[in-house]
Amino acid sequence: xxxxxxxxxxxxxxxxxxEAREAVAREGALLFRGGGTKLDWGSTPxxxxxxxxxxGLSGIREWNAADMTAxxxxxxxxxxxxxxxxxxxxxxxxxxxxxxxxxxxxxGVFAADDGxxxxxxxxxIRNLVIGLVFVLSDGTVARCGGRVIKNVAGYDVAxxxxxxxxxxxxxxEITVRLHPLPESGxxxxxxxxxxxxxxxxxxxxxxxxxxxxxxxxxDALWIRFQGRAAGVEAQAAVVRDLAHNRGLAVExxxxxxxxxxxxxxxxxxxxxxxxxxxxxxxVPDQFGSAVEALRRAAEDAGVRATMHSHAGLGLxxxxxxxxxxxxxxxxxxxxxxxxxxxxxxxxxxxxxxGVEAAVSVFGPDPSGIDVMRRLKALFDPAGRCAPGxxxxxx
Amino acid sequence: MIDRRLQxxxxxILGPGGVWSHPADRRTYECDGLTTQRVMPGLVVLPxxxxxxxxxxxxxxxxxxxxxxxxxxxxxxxxxxxxxxxVLIGLARMRDICAVDPANRQMTVQxxxxxxxxNRAAAPFGLYYAPDPSSGxxxxxxxxxxxxxxxxxxxxxxxTSNHVLxxxxxxxxGEVVRLGSAAPDLPGYDLRGAFVGSEGTMGIVTEVTVRLLxxxxxxRTLVADFESPSAAGAAVSGLVAAGIVxxxxxxxxxxxxxxxxxxxxxxxxxxxxxxxxxxLDGVPGDVEAEFAAAGAICVDxxxxxxRVAADAEERALIWAGRKAAFAAIGRLSPNYVVxxxxxxxxxxxxxxxxxxxxxxxxxMRVANVFHAGDGNLHPLVLYDGSREGEQERAxxxxxxxxxxxxxxxxxxxxxxxxxxxxxxSMSRMFSQDDLEVMQRVRRAFDPAGRCNPGxxxxxxxxxxERSYRAGPLESADGDAQP
Numbered sequence: 080x081x082x083x084x085x086x087x088x089x090x091x092x093x094x095x096x097x098e099a100r101e102a103v104a105r106e107g108a109l110l111f112r113g114g115g116t117k118l119d120w121g122s123t124p125x126x127x128x129x130x131x132x133x134x135g136l137s138g139i140r141e142w143n144a145a146d147m148t149a150x151x152x153x154x155x156x157x158x159x160x161x162x163x164x165x166x167x168x169x170x171x172x173x174x175x176x177x178x179x180x181x182x183x184x185x186x187g188v189f190a191a192d193d194g195x196x197x198x199x200x201x202x203x204i205r206n207l208v209i210g211l212v213f214v215l216s217d218g219t220v221a222r223c224g225g226r227v228i229k230n231v232a233g234y235d236v237a238x239x240x241x242x243x244x245x246x247x248x249x250x251x252e253i254t255v256r257l258h259p260l261p262e263s264g265x266x267x268x269x270x271x272x273x274x275x276x277x278x279x280x281x282x283x284x285x286x287x288x289x290x291x292x293x294x295x296x297x298d299a300l301w302i303r304f305q306g307r308a309a310g311v312e313a314q315a316a317v318v319r320d321l322a323h324n325r326g327l328a329v330e331x332x333x334x335x336x337x338x339x340x341x342x343x344x345x346x347x348x349x350x351x352x353x354x355x356x357x358x359x360x361x362v363p364d365q366f367g368s369a370v371e372a373l374r375r376a377a378e379d380a381g382v383r384a385t386m387h388s389h390a391g392l393g394l395x396x397x398x399x400x401x402x403x404x405x406x407x408x409x410x411x412x413x414x415x416x417x418x419x420x421x422x423x424x425x426x427x428x429x430x431x432x433g434v435e436a437a438v439s440v441f442g443p444d445p446s447g448i449d450v451m452r453r454l455k456a457l458f459d460p461a462g463r464c465a466p467g468x469x470x471x472x473x
Numbered sequence: 474m475i476d477r478r479l480q481x482x483x484x485x486i487l488g489p490g491g492v493w494s495h496p497a498d499r500r501t502y503e504c505d506g507l508t509t510q511r512v513m514p515g516l517v518v519l520p521x522x523x524x525x526x527x528x529x530x531x532x533x534x535x536x537x538x539x540x541x542x543x544x545x546x547x548x549x550x551x552x553x554x555x556x557x558x559x560v561l562i563g564l565a566r567m568r569d570i571c572a573v574d575p576a577n578r579q580m581t582v583q584x585x586x587x588x589x590x591x592n593r594a595a596a597p598f599g600l601y602y603a604p605d606p607s608s609g610x611x612x613x614x615x616x617x618x619x620x621x622x623x624x625x626x627x628x629x630x631x632x633t634s635n636h637v638l639x640x641x642x643x644x645x646x647g648e649v650v651r652l653g654s655a656a657p658d659l660p661g662y663d664l665r666g667a668f669v670g671s672e673g674t675m676g677i678v679t680e681v682t683v684r685l686l687x688x689x690x691x692x693r694t695l696v697a698d699f700e701s702p703s704a705a706g707a708a709v710s711g712l713v714a715a716g717i718v719x720x721x722x723x724x725x726x727x728x729x730x731x732x733x734x735x736x737x738x739x740x741x742x743x744x745x746x747x748x749x750x751x752x753l754d755g756v757p758g759d760v761e762a763e764f765a766a767a768g769a770i771c772v773d774x775x776x777x778x779x780r781v782a783a784d785a786e787e788r789a790l791i792w793a794g795r796k797a798a799f800a801a802i803g804r805l806s807p808n809y810v811v812x813x814x815x816x817x818x819x820x821x822x823x824x825x826x827x828x829x830x831x832x833x834x835x836x837m838r839v840a841n842v843f844h845a846g847d848g849n850l851h852p853l854v855l856y857d858g859s860r861e862g863e864q865e866r867a868x869x870x871x872x873x874x875x876x877x878x879x880x881x882x883x884x885x886x887x888x889x890x891x892x893x894x895x896x897x898s899m900s901r902m903f904s905q906d907d908l909e910v911m912q913r914v915r916r917a918f919d920p921a922g923r924c925n926p927g928x929x930x931x932x933x934x935x936x937x938e939r940s941y942r943a944g945p946l947e948s949a950d951g952d953a954q955p
Contacts, residue, residue, distance in 0.1 A: 135566035145710060145819035146848070168716060192658070203658075205666060206635050220946045221910045225816040225902065228628075229847040230884040231621045231670050232891060233929070234911045234916045235634065238666025247662075252945070258714030262693050273521045281576070289756050331495030360656045362577040393656055394575075424657040434554055441660040446649040449660045458910075470661040 088127045096130065096212070096220065096251055102131045103249050104218035111245035113154055113187030113440050119429050120191055121244040122440045125467035136251055139163060141226075144278050145256040148209065148226055152187025155252045160185055162259060171257040172201035174341075176349040186250045192242030195345045196292030199259065199391045205241040210254030213240060215247075216463045222336045227255045231372040233239070239454065240368075246469040247458045261291075261305035262434035265315045266341070267331040269300040269322045273374075274301050277367030281392055282321050284363070289312050293391035295366070296344050300390070303341070332360040348387055350398045355407040359414060360404025361423035366390045372417035373397050380410035393423070404433030411438045474514040475560065479536040483518055483560070486528040492568075493517040493539050494588035502561050505546040505553040505646040506608075507894055509810070509864065514541070514555030519563045523641060523649060523679040526562065531647035532675065534562050534923065540795040541925050542643070544616030546587065548890030549811055550926060552672045559926075562677060564615045570594050573679065579638060579684040588622075588883040591683065593902050600685040603630040603733075606888070607796040614681045621670030623888035625721040625795070628846035629754075630686065632888070634669040641680035642668060655682055655893065667914055670675040670833040672890050675918035689754035692720070694782040695766040696791060698745035702726050702841065705747040706821035706881025707843045708774035712751070713818060715770060720766055722846030724751040728805065729798050729853070736801035739794025742778060749845065750795060752788075786827035798842045799853065806838070808864065812871045813889035814878035818848045824881055828852060828874055835870045837863075849877065849887035876901050891929045897936035899929065904944040 084327050087140065088110070093099040095275060112118065112133070133154035144167045153224035157171070158181040164170050177183045183193075185275040194203050201207065210224030223236035240250055271279055281304065283293065292303040302318050304311045315331065321415030322329045333339055350356035361369050370386055373395070377384035382402035388395040397414065399407050407430065415425040419442075427440045445451075448471050454461070456471045467473075475494075483493050493499055494516055515538070520526045533540050539559035546553055555561045567583035574580070575598035582591060588609040591602045606626035607613055612622070618640065623632045630636075639653035653665035659822070668675050690795045699705040705724050712719060723746050730741045741748050745831060751767050753760045767815035768779055782788040802809045816824050825841070832839040838855040852874050872895070875885050879901045885891070891899060899908060908930055915922070931939055942948075 100946065143817055143819070145713065146817040147713060148817070161737075186685070202631065202635055206631060207665065215910070219906050220944055221904065221907045222945050223907065223911070225815075225882075225884045227817055227848055227883050227887075229623060229632070229815050229844070229849050229887040231623075231632075231888055232886045232895075233883045233899065234914050235666055235670050237632075238663040239914065241663055241666070242658075243662060259718065262716070284576075287687075287756070289689075306756070307762040308758075309762055310756040310760075312760045314756055316869070320488060358658070360658050360811050362574070362579070364576040365726060390942060394658065395743070421656075422654070424654070424658075424660060426658075426660050432497040445659055445661040447652055447661065447664050450650065450664055451915050453920065454662060454914065457913040457917055 081204065088130050090130040090132050092132040092135040097251055100135060100214050100218055100220050102213045103216055104302060105196045108466055109216070109463050111190070111249050113184030114156065114178060114182030116185060117191045117193065121468040123435060123466045123467070133249070136351050138400045140252065140360065144169065148228065149257060150226065150252060150254045151185055153251055155185050156181065157183050157185050157188055164453060165260060168260045168464065169257040170260050171255050172197065172207060174345060175205045178346050178349060181280055189241055189253060190243060190245050190250055196294050196341065196389055199293055199389065200291040201352060205238055207256050208237050208241065208253055209256050211237040211250060212252035214249040214251055214458045224254065226254050232325045244468050245465045246455065246473055248464060264333070264337065265305065265311050266301055266303045266331040266337045267315050267318045268332060270298065270328040271300050272298045272392040273367065273370040275325070275327060276383060277370070279321065279325060279327070280366055281364070284391070286317055286321065288317060290391065294344070294388060295390045296387040300394060301344070301365040315425055345386065348396050349430045353400060353431070355399040356432055357397045357399070357414065357425050358427040358428060359397060359418050359423060359425040361393045361395070361418060361421050363391060363393040365393065365421045366425065368421055369395050369418060369423070375413050376410045376413035376417060379413060382406050382410050384410065403439055406432040407431050408434045408437035415442050441470045475538065476536060479532060479538060480730060482532045483529060484517070486532065487518055487520060487525055488846040490518050493519070496498055498892055502543065502546070502555060502563065505543070505548040505551060507549050507551045509868065510551040510554050510893060512555045512557055514561035516556050517561045517563060519566045521566045523643065525641045526677055526679050527647050529560070529562060530643050530645065531685070534646055539923050539926050540677070542619070542677045544614070544619070545587070545611045547917045548616060548620060549813065550886070550893065550894040552890050552892035554893050556926070560882070564613065567679065568931050574599060578687070579682055580685055581680060582614055584678055585613050588614065590615060591822040595685050598769055599688050601688055602683055603636055603686050604633050607799065614683070615678045616793070618669065618678045618681055619673050620888065620890045622756055623844070623849070625723055628844070629718050634666060635683060637665060637669055638684055639682035640665050640668060640678050641799045642674045642678050645909060645921060645923040659931060665671035666803065672892060672916055672928055674928055676924055689762040691757040692752065692754040692788065694750065694752045694788045694791060695768060696741065696750045696780045696938050697751065697776040698742045698775070698778040699747045699749065699776055701746040702825050704821040705749045706825070708749055708776065709773055709821065710819055712767060715766055717767060718756040719751055719767065719846055721750065721752040722797050724748070724843040724845040725795065725798060728838060729802070729842045732801035732805050732840065733798050735792045735804045736797045737792050737794040740780070741753040741794060742908040745777070750791060753903045766890040767953045802855065806857065808858040810854045810867050810871045812852045812854070812875050813877040815849045815887040816850065816878050816881045816883035821845070821848070821882045824877065828878055829858050831870060833874060835884045837867055837870055844887070847887070848883065874899060881890050891930055896929055897931050897939060900931050900936070900939040900941045903942055905941045906944050934954060939955050
């Protein structure tokens, strides 16, 4: 969407680190692009002279299966990476929406700090990245971190790139910690509209369970267990009992049915053309209030809203449809205000044209914004990396 | 010494009980856990509140005096080594537990609260704080944040960085910022992530909000004896290959076993070349299946005896034995240096061989205690400081061992930090550009460089001429390994 306005900027597609440096160091405002599945995240850059396509920086450079780490070029498609790792029954434990054609790249997922339901167990990708090679707009090529899973030598610069939406520099290579693929899995789906889910959630959270995902979507709770067969079965039985005690209908999903249902749920997180997608956030026990806040905000603005919540994490993705851009913006502003009262916040992702003019993509500047501005100025002195795309106009 | 006027200002802020100027008092703070490095601080202050920290930091900024934060002083890399012309800010009096939120499994504490106190406050709710540095009884959360502390259980659960949700930080100009938030994914750069592990060089942490975990339903622990550390290393590789992620995998070599047994009597076999402690936790079905598999893997790797902890009491005894290891080495030798390095797990046997060779060449004993599950080595070099030149030789050997880890694709620190001790070794892991970019991050937080100056980064004054690692472009495809 951000590329629609004005003449299309030129695209360069480096295929080596040296070419990447050359592409970045030349003057002009830059936009880094992986699979192009999240180009509409963040504010619209104020200027883009050149798109640097990272998909030429592709492939696993080094895979140390015995140590469960891999050095991967940032433009590698996440789907392809997972397929290769699966050969040794390993995976990178992130499960974000992969977008049309499963085009999402590792670099893009990291730069957007995107994740999916199993973040509940494995944490965000920020916790799985152990090293980075990056290119700054002044031509500096540097690394941080290392190739071992435990390492505190030097600053954890990689954290700053995680979720930076390409505003600090080009991510060229990422070293990741891998996990074993689970032996067995099952998902318990419980029919539970918002109120019922909100009542049942504390019971599930208090029970002796270790779900890998605990989501609420399509008027149901989705609780996923993975591990050894015996453990998975026993945990599913506990959840079934909790649901039966409340007279709620339960469905159990396994095998490809289970995988397909989750894929389609996760794909939904990205939203559809014509929708506005907002990622809200609260502490987990405010789930019920977050749903209710969205219902009211949407009703008052006259738009339709659905929500998919990673309820165990307190991350709520709202999809707004119907109504015009001003109505979407009003719903965003209202939901954001209500979430702020709960100690939370909200960030706009995909949106209708015109929404951004009426409501801030990121909301109020966070504490530490002056440090962030100094950081941006020190990493990208000329302000050439996706100018204006980030928080506070950074 | 510190300017009299600044000292008076600080007494006005903190009262006479909060400012230590007498040499005998200041001497208490001249080193942290790395006692071979000592500097008498210009002045010591002990604030109790964030407001007091702000006032102290502002006064120091106005006077152009550097500040060095300190928690319990249990760090092992001279990260809290004072400045002779600077003010040491001790956070140990900031001991309030500010809020416990059991429903969301979070707790907010002041920086001087100890790791053990966090766990005591969490226990009534069936919760605990996962990072478990061996110094947990004394070490503070503020210190854990500064060092990104780990411990035996971070293989499965991650380090401090994974468990810190939000920080209140006083920057070098006295500004108070909150980094991160109780609700996830605060918009903006992840300053909290950058701050954790910054060793006091970006500001002073005054308050920490941590994530708590629920106590696992099942915990099983075994101690497997092996003829050699290499055989134990093969068992670790076997566990990884079987897709088992234990809560902890610890290795203790024969020399360290003797010390632990003398100190605690945890029942480790004195005749074993090495013992491996393997702990699994989680839901009972998973744990039972994997515990049986782990036992079989140890046997396959040549374990000569396996002891299974019968109950929580025996488990606690085993851990007491392991955690006493560093201090217990004092029973074998008048002096010792603890080191901290990391290697890829599969390379343990080669690295151990190389350490053994260097130990023999140097004529000094090296005991080994490892967080084997994540490749984190703690070699302990034993020496007698009363012998001329032996301390220097021991320090040299310990640094050689750590730099060896880099040659094998590892790191010069897994959890103890760089501090002053290993600043010169940073050039082995990083290029000048890598380090220069880190300095940019530091300047974003502390433009004037007043927070804990002289730590982490190599300087010609400290290190002489060093050759740096080649940058990513120059090293073409790679990082040569032996």
